[in-house]
Amino acid sequence: MTRSEIIAEPQKQEIIVTRVFDAPRELVFRMYSDSKAIPKWWGPKYLTTVVEKMEVRKGGIWRFIQRDADGNVHAFNGVYHDCVPPEKLVRTYEYEGNPGKVMLETVTLEALQEGRTKLTAHTVFQTMEARNWMLRNGAEKGASEGMDRFAELLATLR
Amino acid sequence: MTRSEIIAEPQKQEIIVTRVFDAPRELVFRMYSDSKAIPKWWGPKYLTTVVEKMEVRKGGIWRFIQRDADGNVHAFNGVYHDCVPPEKLVRTYEYEGNPGKVMLETVTLEALQEGRTKLTAHTVFQTMEARNWMLRNGAEKGASEGMDRFAELLATLR
Numbered sequence: 001m002t003r004s005e006i007i008a009e010p011q012k013q014e015i016i017v018t019r020v021f022d023a024p025r026e027l028v029f030r031m032y033s034d035s036k037a038i039p040k041w042w043g044p045k046y047l048t049t050v051v052e053k054m055e056v057r058k059g060g061i062w063r064f065i066q067r068d069a070d071g072n073v074h075a076f077n078g079v080y081h082d083c084v085p086p087e088k089l090v091r092t093y094e095y096e097g098n099p100g101k102v103m104l105e106t107v108t109l110e111a112l113q114e115g116r117t118k119l120t121a122h123t124v125f126q127t128m129e130a131r132n133w134m135l136r137n138g139a140e141k142g143a144s145e146g147m148d149r150f151a152e153l154l155a156t157l158r
Numbered sequence: 159m160t161r162s163e164i165i166a167e168p169q170k171q172e173i174i175v176t177r178v179f180d181a182p183r184e185l186v187f188r189m190y191s192d193s194k195a196i197p198k199w200w201g202p203k204y205l206t207t208v209v210e211k212m213e214v215r216k217g218g219i220w221r222f223i224q225r226d227a228d229g230n231v232h233a234f235n236g237v238y239h240d241c242v243p244p245e246k247l248v249r250t251y252e253y254e255g256n257p258g259k260v261m262l263e264t265v266t267l268e269a270l271q272e273g274r275t276k277l278t279a280h281t282v283f284q285t286m287e288a289r290n291w292m293l294r295n296g297a298e299k300g301a302s303e304g305m306d307r308f309a310e311l312l313a314t315l316r
Contacts, residue, residue, distance in 0.1 A: 011169055012171070013170070013171065013172070013282065014171075055217075058219060058237060059213075059217050059218065059219045059237045060217065061216060061217045078239060079216060079217045079237045079238070079239050079250075080237070081236060081237050081250040081252070081260055082252075082258075082260070088258075090250070090260050092237075092239040092248070092250060092262065094239070094240075100240075100246075102239055102240070102248050102262060102264065103262075104250065104260060104261075104262040104282065104284070106260065106284060122284065124171065124262065124282050124283070124284055125282070126262070126264060126280065126282055
């Protein structure tokens with residue numbers, strides 16, 4: 001299995017996550033934007049994810065709620081700015097545990113040879129402090145474990 | 159009349175516009191988020207602005223269309239991530255003449271002494287290139303002339 005690459009340069013208020021999947025772009029897009037699939041892969045494995053809302057269209061609202069075994073709750077929400085199947089999703093993103101710190105996430109899917117697909121999730125933050133807060137609070141673990149789980153899910157569909 | 163301050167640091171993918179208005183915060187927020195008021199102040203004076211859509215609530219869509227005397231058209235659209243009267247509006251922002259380059263704009267209003275209000279419009283861009291493109295293509299003129307016109311509109315309401 002390939003690994004995720006996570007780039008967070010010191011002076012840029014952004015995080016870039018890339019991953020190559022051994023699955024065609026249409027399938028990757030469909031699963032990535034499927035509310036029923038989200039609980040199977042979104043975020044680290046020790047959290048249980050419930051999709052409260054996921055309206056994948058311009059102006060649509062999304063909200064995911066995660067719980068750990070001790071009952072701690074982490075909720076995330078935002079709105080979709082754009083949805084261009086099978087190549088792009090643009091949405092805002094807010095962790096309710098750090099309210100008012102809004103991110104803009106652009107996910108692009110690029111078709112590679114041999115039916116593989118490269119995913120790039122590019123997130124910009126309102127401030128460097130907000131970016132660094134996310135890095136200190138599990139963004140890398142969440143992203144890389146989520147990408148691993150998403151790859152495993154795609155492998156079951158081939 | 160006070161002037162607008164426009165900050166665009168070389169290494170930061172953002173533009174910050176601030177302006178102090180001689181009007182109370184509730185009035186500034188109400189006029190700023192009023193679709194009927196937008197054509198009276200939004201952008202430079204030589205353009206005529208029509209509000210096609212302006213749903214000021216989470217998930218609401220906005221789209222403004224500007225025309226010059228020669229019939230050239232400039233359209234802008236996005237979605238609202240947050241609306242917290244009278245203190246904050248967060249929305250995405252896209253100039254259709256440069257499609258796919260999405261910005262995240264956070265407008266905050268701070269009540270000052272003597273019934274004045276400080277507006278801060280903070281825009282982050284997906285890339286430095288996109289930020290610099292906006293600066294080369296009239297962002298400063300549009301913002302400062304728009305803020306002047308907004309101050310003039312507020313002055314008529316006292």
